[in-house]
Amino acid sequence: MNVAAAIAEMLKREGVEFLIGYPVNPIIEAAAEADIRTVIVRQERIGLHMADAVSRITSGETIGVFTMQHGPGTENAFGGVAQAYGESSPIVVLPAGYRRAIAGVQPNFSSFLNFQHVSKSVETVNLPSAIGDAMRRAFTGVRNGRPRPTIVEVPTDVYTEELPGELHYRPVPRTRSGPDPDAVAEVARVLIAAERPVIYAGQGVHYAKAWDALRELAELLEAPVTTSLGGKSAFPETHPLSLGTAGLALPRPVHDFLQASDVIFGIGCSFTNTSFGQAMPKGKTIVHATLDAADINKDQECDYALVGDAELTLRALLTAIRAQLDGPRGRAEAVTKTIAQGREAWLAEWMPLLTSEETPISPYRVIWELLHTVDLDNTVITHDAGSPRDQLSPFWTSTVPLSYLGWGKTTQLGYGLGLALGAKLVRPDKLCINVWGDAAIGFTGMDFETAVRERLPILSILFNNFSMAIELPIMRTATAKYRSTDISGNYADMAKAFGGYGERVTDPAEILPAIKRGIAKTQEGTPVLLEFITAQETRTSVFNKKQAAPEVRGR
Ligand SMILES: Cc1ncc(C[n+]2csc(CCOP(=O)(O)OP(=O)(O)O)c2C)c(N)n1
Ligand SMILES: [Mg+2]
Numbered sequence: 001m002n003v004a005a006a007i008a009e010m011l012k013r014e015g016v017e018f019l020i021g022y023p024v025n026p027i028i029e030a031a032a033e034a035d036i037r038t039v040i041v042r043q044e045r046i047g048l049h050m051a052d053a054v055s056r057i058t059s060g061e062t063i064g065v066f067t068m069q070h071g072p073g074t075e076n077a078f079g080g081v082a083q084a085y086g087e088s089s090p091i092v093v094l095p096a097g098y099r100r101a102i103a104g105v106q107p108n109f110s111s112f113l114n115f116q117h118v119s120k121s122v123e124t125v126n127l128p129s130a131i132g133d134a135m136r137r138a139f140t141g142v143r144n145g146r147p148r149p150t151i152v153e154v155p156t157d158v159y160t161e162e163l164p165g166e167l168h169y170r171p172v173p174r175t176r177s178g179p180d181p182d183a184v185a186e187v188a189r190v191l192i193a194a195e196r197p198v199i200y201a202g203q204g205v206h207y208a209k210a211w212d213a214l215r216e217l218a219e220l221l222e223a224p225v226t227t228s229l230g231g232k233s234a235f236p237e238t239h240p241l242s243l244g245t246a247g248l249a250l251p252r253p254v255h256d257f258l259q260a261s262d263v264i265f266g267i268g269c270s271f272t273n274t275s276f277g278q279a280m281p282k283g284k285t286i287v288h289a290t291l292d293a294a295d296i297n298k299d300q301e302c303d304y305a306l307v308g309d310a311e312l313t314l315r316a317l318l319t320a321i322r323a324q325l326d327g328p329r330g331r332a333e334a335v336t337k338t339i340a341q342g343r344e345a346w347l348a349e350w351m352p353l354l355t356s357e358e359t360p361i362s363p364y365r366v367i368w369e370l371l372h373t374v375d376l377d378n379t380v381i382t383h384d385a386g387s388p389r390d391q392l393s394p395f396w397t398s399t400v401p402l403s404y405l406g407w408g409k410t411t412q413l414g415y416g417l418g419l420a421l422g423a424k425l426v427r428p429d430k431l432c433i434n435v436w437g438d439a440a441i442g443f444t445g446m447d448f449e450t451a452v453r454e455r456l457p458i459l460s461i462l463f464n465n466f467s468m469a470i471e472l473p474i475m476r477t478a479t480a481k482y483r484s485t486d487i488s489g490n491y492a493d494m495a496k497a498f499g500g501y502g503e504r505v506t507d508p509a510e511i512l513p514a515i516k517r518g519i520a521k522t523q524e525g526t527p528v529l530l531e532f533i534t535a536q537e538t539r540t541s542v543f544n545k546k547q548a549a550p551e552v553r554g555r
Contacts, residue, residue, distance in 0.1 A: 001167055003128050004030040004159040007094065010135045010169045011036060011065060018054065018425055020047040021067040025096050026159045028067060039425065039454050041418075044068050046447040048080025049418020050425065052089040055147070057380065057402050057423050059207050060090050060174075063142050064422065070096040070156055074111050078118070079412055081149055085118040086410035087230065088203070088270075090147035092138050097124055099157040111153040120148035128161045132169050143174040146292040147207055176208070178312035179289065187265075187287050187304050188320035194263035194285070197223040200246065203230035203406075204268020204291050204310040211401045213314035214267065215239070220321060222332040224339060226254045228269055228277050229389075229406035233398035240336035244343070246278040247408065249390035249540040252346035253339045254278070263287065268310035271300035276389065276408030289313045350541065354395065357508050360535045363391050363463045367435070369511045370461065371396060374431055374519065379403055382419045384436035385411035387470045388463060390540040392435050414443030417460065421447070424456040431522060435461045438487055439468045445491065449498040451527035459522050460529040462491055469536040495529035504531045 001009070008030035011019065019031040020039045032038050041047040044066075051064025068077050074095045084091050095111040097103055103110065103124075112124045120141050125134045131154070138150040191197060199221075205214055211234060218225045218241050225235045226243040235242055244251035246258070258264065258278065263285045271288060272295075273279065280286060280300055288296055289306035296305045306313050347354075356362035374381075381396060382405040383389040389408065398404040405419050416434035424432040441462055451458050468475075468485045478484035495502030501521040505514045511532070518528040 001163050002160050003131050003154060003163060005033070006131055006163050006167050007135065007154075008034040008036060009167060010132065013169055014063065014139050014171050016063060016065050019065055019067060020050050022047055022069070022073060024069045025067045025073070025094070027094055041450050042447045043444075044073055044077035045080040045414070046418040046421070046444050046450065048077055048084060048091065048093070049415050050422035051091045052080070052084045052087070053405065053419040053422025054426050055090050055142070056206070056405060057426055059209050059402070060143065060147055062426060063139065064089075064091045065094065066091060067094040068096070070098050071109055074114075075109050078114070080418075081115055081151070082118040083410055083412050083415055084149045087407050088147050088409075089149070090142035091149045092142055093119075093149055093151045095151065095153050096159070097153040097155040100126060100155045103155055111151060115151050118149070119151045120146065122151035122153065124153040124155070125158060126155065128158060128163050131163070132167065135169065136172055139172045143172055146294075176309035176312055179306040179308035179316060181316070183304065183306050184313075184316045184320050187289075187306055188317055188324060190263060190285065190287060190304060191221060191265060191317070192321060192324055196261045197221060197263040197265060198243070198257050198261040199223050199225040200264055200266045200269060200280075201225060201227045201231040201234045202266065202269025202290075203228065203234070205231055205234035206268075206402055208268060208310035208312075209401075210268065210311035210314050211235070213311055213318065216318055217314055217321075220318065220325070222329040222335060223265075224253070224257050224335055226258070229393060229408040231269060232393065232406040233401055233404040234268075236399050237397040238399055240339065241332075243339060245393050245406070247390065247393040247406070248276045249394045249542055250278065251343060251394050251541065252543070253342040255543040256342055257339070265289070266300075267314065270295040270298070272409055273299035274409055276411060346541070350395070353539070358535065359506065359508060360465065361505070361508050361511065361532050363387070363532070363534045363537050364395070365508060366461065366463070366511055366532050366534070367392055367395055370433070370515055373512065373515050374433070376400070376403065378429070379431045379433060380405065380420070380423045380427060381433040381435065382406070382416045382423075384416035384434065384440040385413045386437050386439060386468070387537065387540070388435045388437050388440070391537070394541045412443070413440040416440065417444045417447055420458045420460070421451055421454075421456050424458050431459060431519060433459045433461060436463070437469075438462065438464045438466065438489065438491070441489075441491055442487065445494065448495055448500060448527065448529060452499040455525065457522040457525050457527045459518050460495075460527070462529060462531045463534040464489070464491060464531050465534045465536045467536050469538055472536060472538060491529060492531040495527075500527040500529060502529045502531065504533065506533045
């Protein structure tokens with residue numbers, strides 16, 4: 001057995017069903033021989049985004065794996081690996097490297113050197129006998145502790161060498177670690193004593209599948225819940241205790257409750273300082289529960305810390321709190337009423353845009369129609385970078401876990417398409433949607449062809465406003481003088497040219513029928529791109545932190 005065949009066999013033993021890749025890499029052929037479905041993309045970055053979604057949507061149970069060639073393949077993959085690192089997605093990346101004789105010679109690209117800062121681990125395997133140990137370390141890394149990419153680089157001349165003796169490889173265990181019991185007891189007391197606690201849930205809740213435990217804690221404490229973008233859908237946003245998502249743009253109750261809180265309990269979150277999330281207001285008691293001790297006191301100073309798996313942490317807290325509570329907190333009614341009133345007032349402010357009859361179409365109207373048309377429990381949706389993220393995330397009400405793939409630690413334009421494709425790969429029964437703008441499609445639009453070729457019937461919602469509208473306020477002179485924010489294209493025609501279903505929608509009355517036609521087409525197995533010609537909308541639901549009263553403003 002040669003090294004490429006051995007890698008394929010090890011992937012199989014690890015339960016890998018799909019190998020996503022771009023030629024040339026001998027693992028692709030070896031995987032096909034081992035009956036692992038190979039999925040070929042049009043460029044490396046998209047394949048990494050797909051692998052990323054495979055891992056995310058299965059809470060790390062099915063590991064997304066991507067392989068590519070040495071040199072250009074590895075160079076072009078950088079963005080995808082960096083995005084997975086930024087979002088803490090546990091993928092295994094298998095780059096080829098230059099053959100050993102020239103691997104260290106200029107200007108040959110080395111994955112080992114270049115991926116150091118965007119991976120949990122990266123190693124080069126120079127001996128066939130070392131491949132098993134390297135793969136074991138890579139899979140142990142993605143299945144345990146902080147999820148992040150692990151990388152095994154194999155020089156091209158090593159793949160074809162024979163393994164000495166038999167292959168010995170067992171799938172690696174996945175294990176969890178729980179928080180310090182003394183700290184749990186202390187935090188339980190803090191949470192019980194809190195008068196206006198808010199729970200802030202991150203994507204650690206998704207990886208730990210701690211959804212039920214989170215809900216139990218919220219209901220026990222009668223405490224409202226918000227999430228980060230990555231944590232969106234960890235708590236049903238239709239629940240009376242849900243505030244909505246704390247992205248860059250946010251529903252009013254998130255803002256109001258965070259400001260008014262006395263204790264903020266962050267669970268499965270990093271509290272990372274990001275433009276696409278909310279910094280916690282000053283002067284609050286912060287409890288930080290996270291898997292990775294490196295996140296404690298990183299950006300957010302905390303008063304209490306719990307380090308451990310989110311499910312184990314929540315279960316330990318539930319036991320400790322139940323033992324001390326002698327009855328209901330008695331505040332559920334007031335809390336849920338305040339949330340409902342705040343939400344209603346906020347939605348009333350936005351209703352003119354959400355139901356706008358204007359032409360060009362308002363992106364908010366499309367989101368609103370989509371939200372009320374799809375079967376939310378059987379939908380997975382993701383945004384893209386730029387305005388679509390901030391237009392979608394506050395208004396989209398996610399109902400079941402992992403029905404929204406949120407992101408924003410880094411926001412590469414074009415990431416959403418790969419996420420929708422990867423989600424469809426592992427959840428073929430779900431309606432998988434990506435919502436993007438005309439700048440985003442410029443990056444990865446060619447891979448709509450991958451949707452057609454690989455039979456991944458996603459629903460792609462495009463807001464074409466012939467502009468990078470989000471940049472208008474900061475590129476006024478360049479726009480006036482040189483039209484620097486203008487972009488152009490007919491993307492419905494592009495989708496049709498690739499063999500998909502494409503429709504360009506200009507009339508607001510056609511939004512709903514077009515969405516229905518699109519969903520029907522996906523059910524027939526055809527990927528769909530609905531291109532809505534939209535207004536250059538720059539208003540988002542953001543709030544001035546210093547003001548008690550929220551405001552709607554452009555940016
Ligand atoms: C790879 C990459 N380069 C640059 C950016 C910065 N950026 C964020 S949004 C944006 C323009 C967004 O335009 P579009 O997608 O058309 O949305 P619109 O604001 O027009 O609704 C740019 C340039 C980015 N996020 N990713
Ligand atoms: Mg645009």
